[in-house]
Amino acid sequence: xxxxxxxxxxxxxxxxxxxxxxxxxxxxxxxxxxxxxxxxxxxxxxxxxxxxxxxxxxxxxxxxxxxxxxxxxxxxxxxxxxxxxxxxxxxxxxxxxxxxxxxxxxxxxxxxxxxxxxxxxxxxxxxxxxxxxxxxxxxxxxxxxxxxxxxxxxxxxxxxxxxxxxxxxxxxxxxxxxxxxxxxxxxxxxxxxxxxxxxxxxxxxxxxxxxxxxxxxxxxxxxxxxxxxxxxxxxxxxxxxxxxxxxxxxxxxxxxxxxxxxxxxxxxxxxxxxxxxxxxxxxxxxxxxxxxxxxxxxxxxxxxxxxxxxxxxxxxxxxxxxxxxxxxxxxxxxxxxxxx
Amino acid sequence: xxxxxxxxxxxxxxxxxxxxxxxxxxxxxxxxxxxxxxxxxxxxxxxxxxxxxxxxxxxxxxxxxxxxxxxxxxxxxxxxxxxxxxxxxxxxxxxxxxxxxxxxxxxxxxxxxxxxxxxxxxxxxxxxxxxxxxxxxxxxxxxxxxxxxxxxxxxxxxxxxxxxxxxxxxxxxxxxxxxxxxxxxxxxxxxxxxx
Numbered sequence: 001x002x003x004x005x006x007x008x009x010x011x012x013x014x015x016x017x018x019x020x021x022x023x024x025x026x027x028x029x030x031x032x033x034x035x036x037x038x039x040x041x042x043x044x045x046x047x048x049x050x051x052x053x054x055x056x057x058x059x060x061x062x063x064x065x066x067x068x069x070x071x072x073x074x075x076x077x078x079x080x081x082x083x084x085x086x087x088x089x090x091x092x093x094x095x096x097x098x099x100x101x102x103x104x105x106x107x108x109x110x111x112x113x114x115x116x117x118x119x120x121x122x123x124x125x126x127x128x129x130x131x132x133x134x135x136x137x138x139x140x141x142x143x144x145x146x147x148x149x150x151x152x153x154x155x156x157x158x159x160x161x162x163x164x165x166x167x168x169x170x171x172x173x174x175x176x177x178x179x180x181x182x183x184x185x186x187x188x189x190x191x192x193x194x195x196x197x198x199x200x201x202x203x204x205x206x207x208x209x210x211x212x213x214x215x216x217x218x219x220x221x222x223x224x225x226x227x228x229x230x231x232x233x234x235x236x237x238x239x240x241x242x243x244x245x246x247x248x249x250x251x252x253x254x255x256x257x258x259x260x261x262x263x264x265x266x267x268x269x270x271x272x273x274x275x276x277x278x279x280x281x282x283x284x285x286x287x288x289x290x291x292x293x294x295x296x297x298x299x300x301x302x303x304x305x306x307x308x309x310x311x312x313x314x315x316x317x318x319x320x321x322x323x324x325x326x327x328x329x330x331x332x333x334x335x336x337x338x339x340x
Numbered sequence: 341x342x343x344x345x346x347x348x349x350x351x352x353x354x355x356x357x358x359x360x361x362x363x364x365x366x367x368x369x370x371x372x373x374x375x376x377x378x379x380x381x382x383x384x385x386x387x388x389x390x391x392x393x394x395x396x397x398x399x400x401x402x403x404x405x406x407x408x409x410x411x412x413x414x415x416x417x418x419x420x421x422x423x424x425x426x427x428x429x430x431x432x433x434x435x436x437x438x439x440x441x442x443x444x445x446x447x448x449x450x451x452x453x454x455x456x457x458x459x460x461x462x463x464x465x466x467x468x469x470x471x472x473x474x475x476x477x478x479x480x481x482x483x484x485x486x487x488x489x490x491x492x493x494x495x496x497x498x499x500x501x502x503x504x505x506x507x508x509x510x511x512x513x514x515x516x517x518x519x520x521x522x523x524x525x526x527x528x529x530x531x532x533x534x535x
Contacts, residue, residue: 118429
């Protein structure tokens with residue numbers, strides 16, 4: 001294999017094909033295309049085979065051209081060379097195409113760009129999670145914000161999982177779309193969308209914060225949301241939700257606000273930036289609780305009537321309850337109408 | 341007949357390889373077979389089976405279905421890609437397709453649990469059946485997570501194993517959640533009248 005490869009490169013160099021900078025190996029792209037000829041995986045054997053066959057054909061045709069040239073003079077010699085040339089062209093096109101594709105892939109799928117943001121230890125992640133609920137009162141001096149993406153990404157996925165659990169137990173009906181799609185879209189949309197918006201505002205207000213830090217700050221702020229939603233989707237006390245919303249939501253908001261204030265000068269910019277962050281953060285938690293949980297409250301209210309103390313509300317198996325409920329309600333409405 | 345025999349040889353070889361890997365998943369020991377000869381046929385088979393069995397679940401009204409085929413498919417492959425990227429970014433030495441292969445094969449216990457759940461649901465949808473299904477799914481969720489970490493965690497630096505295990509845990513948790521909450525639809529679309 002190596003001898004044929006050498007032969008190939010020699011003939012390539014003499015012909016001067018589509019050579020641009022050959023890729024120095026060892027790029028850590030997602031899929032390493034230099035190893036495509038390695039047949040340890042069963043799926044790529046045919047590509048390696050095809051390449052091998054083309055090289056062998058080339059060898060054979062080269063030998064044939066060499067013997068024929070001596071025998072039959074110009075005419076057959078020309079034909080042999082032409083056949084060899086066309087094969088060489090085809091091989092060159094294949095090589096060049098593969099090189100271009102590899103380069104493009106290495107450029108766009110190169111995850112080395114993101115590697116430094118994932119360089120964390122578990123203990124650091126745990127500390128940052130806990131610190132996201134503890135506001136720091138230094139505001140004359142820019143606070144240190146860790147620029148890391150592992151924690152926020154995992155928190156977004158955890159939030160998605162919690163939302164799914166909440167949506168399913170509350171029997172949410174999504175008309176166009178799916179539960180999974182809605183949950184993922186909501187969480188990722190909030191994280192990336194609101195981060196971008198606040199970063200834009202920070203740019204307008206001359207705050208010293210980078211996009212990465214903003215993503216990280218907002219992402220870790222979602223830890224409070226995860227905790228609150230996890231508790232309140234399991235235990236359905238209305239007032240408990242409001243208390244947790246204020247306390248835990250408030251703490252994580254204060255943390256973000258303090259970090260932003262410490263990096264902005266001027267009263268008005270600070271007010272704009274922090275007001276926006278606080279509003280969006282708290283409203284998002286309210287939205288998550290009510291949009292996907294309202295149905296439980298509605299069903300429980302209609303079922304038991306308003307004079308039952310809230311302590312007796314527990315989660316039930318919703319599908320059977322709601323079916324029985326609909327029938328009971330229809331009957332009640334029918335009876336009421338009849339009596340009038 | 342000779343041509344049919346010839347044509348079926350690679351098929352049998354691949355099927356045998358897939359079957360051997362199923363065995364490795366069910367009894368996870370520290371072997372490198374799954375990693376060395378990776379292939380994506382097994383994961384594809386499992387994914388399609390799971391998606392087909394999750395099809396046709398119902399909720400309260402007719403507009404919402406259970407998870408659709410495409411949804412399950414996308415979740416499994418998208419989730420596997422994310423976990424692979426994550427483990428590579430954390431400095432793992434495993435390659436992209438090897439990781440996809442491992443994660444796909446470790447869905448096998450959950451697929452078996454789905455089959456068991458379907459059978460249990462044939463007997464009724466009461467509380468007892470829910471408890472049985474819940475226990476079966478939790479057990480197979482633990483099995484899947486354990487099996488995949490046995491293969492994946494070796495490729496990580498030792499102090500970062502928890503960082504890789506957590507997304508795997510979440511991924512199998514979401515799939516288990518879809519299996520546990522699956523309830524078959526009524527064939528005629530009518531609901532039984534009141535208590």
